[in-house]
Amino acid sequence: MIIAKPLFGALMMAFLLAPLAAILPLAFTSSVFLAYPIPGYSMRWFEELLTVDVWRMSIVNSLLIGAGTTLLAGALGTSAALGLRKGGLLFADLFRTVFLLPMVVPAVVLGVGMQLMFVRIGLANTYVGVICAHTVVAVPFVIVTVSASLAGIDRRIEQAAASLGAPAITVFRRVTFPLALPGILSGAVFAFATSLDEVVLTLFVAGPNQRTLARQTFSTIRENVSPAIAAAAFLFIIGTVVIVGVGLAMLLRSRSNHTS
Template sequence: MSSRPSPALRTAQIVFGAAVVFFLLAPIAAILPLAFNSSIFLNYPIESFSSRWFSELQTNEVWRRSIINSLIIGSGATIIATVLGTLAALGLRNSQLPFGNAIRTTFLMPMVVPAVVLGVGMQMLYGRIGLANSYLGVMVAHSVLCIPFVIVSVSGSLAAMDPWLERAASSLGATPTRVFRRVTLPIIMPGMLTGAVFAFATSLDEVVLTLFVAGPNQRTLARQMFASIRENISPAVAAAAFLMIVGTLCIAGLVGFMRWRSQRALKPA
């Protein structure tokens, strides 16, 4: 008896998958063309195409400063989250760790706790330790949200790694540092890169936490877009969204290429 799905079921699966993809991509496809609208209004139909709003992002000091801030804060948060998340994943892979499940759940809590709760708590804490309205404070706040993505990604790479590889290296006289650098790190590098991409994208997109911990000098692109929508909607918001989406896709593509190269290098000849 054949286990292949019937034509009707396959058609239903294709239609359902196409509907899901359309539901996810339609809002993006609707807003991105407006970045090239010459009109001052964010609506259809597009009268004529122009790059004036991309020039606005370059010439307007507020927009330019917000883009620079996002790159600085996003890069810092990504580095912090990648380092700490990788170390946490390495520690959590020990099945004999006391209260391992509770610790793992604690690390993943920022993914489910509302950003408003984190923002209020960090605002109170930063006021006491002197990190309020500082770049470092915003980086640390964003890294709290980014660390869970790195832990999940690196943990997946560690779960797929054969532990006997490390034991074999140790039995041949390699120090723990050398084992990590020559054996463990190359294997988990794809997971680290994937987690770093998610961390950077999360930092770029974060608004609520930034409103609580950032000062006027740390206004990010996402926060500026949020303020522009509240004050005066213009196609400059669509142009900024276009740059964020295209930039994230380019980084994801680069990471995918690097993962492919690293996996190809690890395969035996």
């Protein structure tokens, strides 16, 4: 039984990673087709991502929109987590459920609703609209990580600071915020990763000038299957793994600091 669990976990991991192992080597093919065996190895498709205007613009857009989403989702998610942490809040569980709904609502439903709303208020086909759309699906991840970080803070430390005459804003700035910072940074990392990978909402709310790397990859798959897609997927996977790894490291460090 002890061996069965790790073996089952390893088999599940292999099953999930097998498609990636099949597609990633094709990012380095010298052929214009996604096919095995690979005739030769080349970096030409990575060069195409950096030299072709449509790919280069999509990479810049992804970074800009991801940065905006990270800042907005970090601020809103942290504020929501702090509000939910306060005792005596009426309907706290209901509010928490509402905040986490974007994690379970189908992206198509969110996309249609946002498109209808953004057209009315003038945010359709704008960078602000795309950032707002990505923020909706990124905020729940920030709330979860920040709430976990705040749950590990001993309230007696804050009460001690308040008993010494520190105003509430000073208690937050000098005590609460530094202790919750690892969770806030972890939430920001997950928000950026969520924005980087989001494609369905982008299809609904973004215009040609806001085309992200995820949307460009999706469009290229429909129009012309090129090894550049494999190169873009390679960047996606490596970037996401690094970002999520940093986020998990920060979260584990935060939990270890609270338990020590």
